Amino acid sequence: MLKIGQGFDLHQLSASRKLILAGVEIPNALGSVGHSDGDVLLHAIIDALIGATALGDIGKFFPDSDNKYENANSRELLKIAYNKVKDETGYSINNIDSTIILEK
Numbered sequence: 001m002l003k004i005g006q007g008f009d010l011h012q013l014s015a016s017r018k019l020i021l022a023g024v025e026i027p028n029a030l031g032s033v034g035h036s037d038g039d040v041l042l043h044a045i046i047d048a049l050i051g052a053t054a055l056g057d058i059g060k061f062f063p064d065s066d067n068k069y070e071n072a073n074s075r076e077l078l079k080i081a082y083n084k085v086k087d088e089t090g091y092s093i094n095n096i097d098s099t100i101i102l103e104k
Helices: 040-052 074-089
Strands: 019-021 024-026
Touching: 040 074
Parallel strands: none
Antiparallel strands: 019 024
């Protein structure tokens, strides 16, 4: 059975943070504010995976009230979420389509 998830993430920008997209640091004067590394692309993908399999959302998996996720690498969070989806549902990723919109 095919499952389709839709993920969305939005973060405020700040001069005190790095801009990280898909695990890559992008040289920029402003970065994404977040409890983890603020990687909006990977957060949206995580939310889509979790949502497609009805396991909750990114906040349930990685709450910002839990200090162990402070400044966490979102690539590692994606690995955790993907493994949980695989282990609990047996589903795997077939395709990811993403759109990034940035505004100065």
